[in-house]
Amino acid sequence: MSSATETDRTPQRVRHTVRLRPLEVLRAERLTPRMLRVTLGGAALEGFTSLGFDDHVKLFFPRPGDALPVAGAEGVSFPESAPRPPARDYTPRRYDAQAGTLAIDFALHEAGPATAWAEQAAPGQTLLVGGPRGSLVIPTAFDWHLLVGDETALPAIGRRLEELPAGSRAVVVAEVEGPEEEQTFQSAASVSVSWVHRRGAAPGRLDGLSAALAAAAFPPGAFYAWVAAESQVAKVLRRQLIAEKGAEPRWLKAAGYWKLGQSAVHEQHAED
Numbered sequence: 256m257s258s259a260t261e262t263d264r265t266p267q268r269v270r271h272t273v274r275l276r277p278l279e280v281l282r283a284e285r286l287t288p289r290m291l292r293v294t295l296g297g298a299a300l301e302g303f304t305s306l307g308f309d310d311h312v313k314l315f316f317p318r319p320g321d322a323l324p325v326a327g328a329e330g331v332s333f334p335e336s337a338p339r340p341p342a343r344d345y346t347p348r349r350y351d352a353q354a355g356t357l358a359i360d361f362a363l364h365e366a367g368p369a370t371a372w373a374e375q376a377a378p379g380q381t382l383l384v385g386g387p388r389g390s391l392v393i394p395t396a397f398d399w400h401l402l403v404g405d406e407t408a409l410p411a412i413g414r415r416l417e418e419l420p421a422g423s424r425a426v427v428v429a430e431v432e433g434p435e436e437e438q439t440f441q442s443a444a445s446v447s448v449s450w451v452h453r454r455g456a457a458p459g460r461l462d463g464l465s466a467a468l469a470a471a472a473f474p475p476g477a478f479y480a481w482v483a484a485e486s487q488v489a490k491v492l493r494r495q496l497i498a499e500k501g502a503e504p505r506w507l508k509a510a511g512y513w514k515l516g517q518s519a520v521h522e523q524h525a526e527d
């Protein structure tokens with residue numbers, strides 16, 4: 256069991272200066288039938304910083320008549336004269352400062368400006384990316400790490416697994432449509448993944464992830480639990496983890512990454 260202290264395990268908040276960056280689409284490729292990776296680049300990517308595996312950037316999808324960004328002394332910004340374009344939150348899946356690339360993975364679903372944009376993304380197009388505004392750096396000094404979520408959580412889960420050091424251990428419980436949507440993760444850690452398949456059932460239901468968590472055998476020791484899914488699902492899984500699986504509320508982060516019937520929702524569940 257690790258001898259890490261409370262301080263070693265306390266997440267740190269770091270704030271960043273927010274910048275709006277017009278980035279160029281370099282590539283768009285399918286990782287699985289419903290997961291699309293868009294790789295962005297260009298001079299505006301310089302200085303990009305993302306310290307936490309579950310950071311988010313805001314992607315803007317201008318409609319006709321929306322404000323378009325203008326370059327000024329303070330950098331690129333939206334003028335006040337027209338409505339701002341709709342924005343959606345996405346995880347900086349992989350930033351490679353040397354190559355000058357930023358990958359964003361889009362879980363494609365039925366409808367929405369982000370999904371519609373991703374489906375038509377092609378090299379040479381521009382995507383407006385804001386942030387990240389801040390990072391929560393969750394330490395790795397735990398005996399093991401629990402990562403739970405649906406497709407929208409997979410970019411953060413994949414990034415965490417890539418960033419965990421050798422010798423660490425992770426348990427992943429993830430819901431996707433079916434076996435064709437399972438991803439292979441790169442990691443120096445020892446990782447076990449339980450996939451939950453919806454097989455045609457509507458996304459955003461609690462039962463699959465909840466049953467998989469109930470059945471999961473947890474390793475001994477202190478763990479950090481991270482959950483991201485449909486908002487109500489994430490809220491109930493948080494309660495389940497505390498009540499039934501020994502999760503420590505201070506080492507637990509549960510977030511709604513989307514909400515049934517609503518657009519652009521991000522909810523943090525910290526209290527019952």
Ligand SMILES: Cc1cc2nc3c(=O)[nH]c(=O)nc-3n(C[C@H](O)[C@H](O)[C@H](O)COP(=O)(O)OP(=O)(O)OC[C@H]3O[C@@H](n4cnc5c(N)ncnc54)[C@H](O)[C@@H]3O)c2cc1C
Pocket residue numbers: 309310311343344345346347359360361362363364365366367368369370371406407408410411458511512513514515516517518519520521522
């Ligand atoms: C911090 C954070 C990080 C995120 N990172 C990622 C990421 O890296 N990759 C990713 O794919 N998503 C990610 N998401 C989720 C993503 O922002 C939402 O799914 C977003 O609503 C998609 O926008 P849209 O324009 O496609 O749909 P919207 O216009 O927002 O929604 C349209 C309709 O679709 C429903 N809906 C939204 N998302 C889904 C879904 N995934 N499955 C089924 N129905 C849905 C809504 O309830 C609504 O009824 C993240 C969210 C947050 C808060």
